[in-house]
Amino acid sequence: MPAGASALSLARPRTLKAALALLAEDPELMPIAGCTDVFVGLHFGTSGQRRFIDLWGLDELRGIALVRPEPSEAPVLRIGALATYTDIIASALVRRRLPMLVAAAREIGGAQIQNRGTLGGNVANASPAGDTLPVLAAANARIVLRSAGAERRVAMGEYYTGYRTSVRQAHELITAVEIPPVAGRQWWRKVGTRKAQAISKIMMAGVRGPVVRIAIGSVAPTVVVADKTARCLSAGGTLAEAQALLGDEITPIDDVRSTREYRHQVAQNLLAQFWRETE
Ligand SMILES: Cc1cc2nc3c(=O)[nH]c(=O)nc-3n(C[C@H](O)[C@H](O)[C@H](O)COP(=O)(O)OP(=O)(O)OC[C@H]3O[C@@H](n4cnc5c(N)ncnc54)[C@H](O)[C@@H]3O)c2cc1C
Structure with missing residues (x-):
């Protein structure tokens, strides 16, 4: 049975710092980004989750750019966790550096899902059928995780620990995915x-x-x-x-x-x- 809306609560922080502070206090809060996966669970009554934190307004998690995480490192393609498939398809930078991600994004859902579903949500959802996961793994991507106290980067090959489980802890958010240059x-x-x-x-x-x-x-x-x-x-x-x-x-x-x-x-x-x- 679908969860009744009155049984649900939603925190809507305005900054990443505020979101991470809320999660540090209460790691039971479930992050939602585009909500395209979470909503299915609520609608079909398969999710017991009732308290959520909405990431959609956190512009710090948006943006697609070339960055140099370490001065000695070659620039990497950094895709913010809230980048939607539409953002990815529209990005000249992604088309140039990681065309296989654009190809995958074009085949995800329909226009509505592409407008709302996010890369961070696909990675965090950890489904073996998540379409971006093979692309990120083949590209040697790393996942950027942030908590109130720290930031860490985890290689895709080490991110998942089993069926729908990962090294991400409940008080951490995925803030971005970083992809080094892909040769070939x-x-x-x-x-x-x-x-x-x-x-x-x-x-x-x-x-x-x-x-x-x-x-x-x-x-x-x-x-x-x-x-x-x-x-x-x-x-x-x-x-x-x-x-x-x-x-x-x-x-x-x-x-x-x-x-x-x-x-x-x-x-x-x-x-x-x-x-x-x-x-
Ligand atoms: C009709 C339909 C068609 C679909 N088609 C496809 C398809 O073809 N291919 C495919 O791969 N998927 C598909 N999906 C699944 C879904 O759209 C994608 O997995 C999407 O990328 C999820 O992103 P989201 O932002 O909506 O995630 P949400 O639903 O908001 O969240 C999904 C999970 O990720 C967590 N989460 C989200 N963002 C973060 C973050 N930044 N940090 C930590 N945790 C986070 C949430 O807590 C939740 O556990 C489809 C879904 C629907 C409803």
Whole structure:
């Protein structure tokens, strides 16, 4: 049953500092950004959450820019946690530096979801079917987490700890995602039940450069970085050898959207397509 609105409370801080102070006092508060995931849980009565903190007004979490977190570091692409898919699609900087993220954003939901759903929400939601996750993993992105007392950066490969769990603590917010320069040709493909407005059955992001990087979603409890497969291809191994390794790196399951066998087969097909199309 949907949660009655009168049973819900919403804090609306005006600054990031105020939001982090509220979370430090009460880590039970659940952050909401675009609310496109949270609302589904409330509407279908599957979420027991009743107290929320609204991040939407925090402009400090917006913006897409090249920044240098450390003076010695090459500039990284910094995408604020509140960047929507529409912001990402419209950004010339993202189109230039991370076209596979633009490709993924274009296939997320419809126009309403793209206008409201955020990158930070997709990462925090931690669904294995989150479309941006393979892109961020293939790009070696890091997640910027901030609490009232500290800021830390966590590599995508270390961010998720299991099915819908991550290293983020309840008093921390994702403030941004940082992506170092990506060397090589970028590739993205999502397979769903239909061409648009579909939750992924499986999706793959790949980078073909001096080092090959491959990440796949919806084939394990968390996004899979297929390191052995990528190393095989980087070292000049054959596609067949890489496909055999990929079969061992993923652990898909049967669920409402697809079967284990189908996902295994499609993962092999996607790897072949990635390799062919990035030659
Ligand atoms: C009709 C429909 C279609 C969809 N299609 C797709 C699709 O094709 N692909 C896809 O990947 N997803 C899809 N989604 C899911 C959803 O839109 C995305 O995951 C979106 O990016 C979530 O962002 P949001 O800002 O709305 O998150 P919210 O719903 O506001 O939050 C989601 C979760 O993240 C947490 N959170 C949000 N922001 C932060 C932050 N800055 N710091 C810490 N925690 C935070 C919240 O507490 C919550 O747990 C769809 C959803 C709907 C309803």
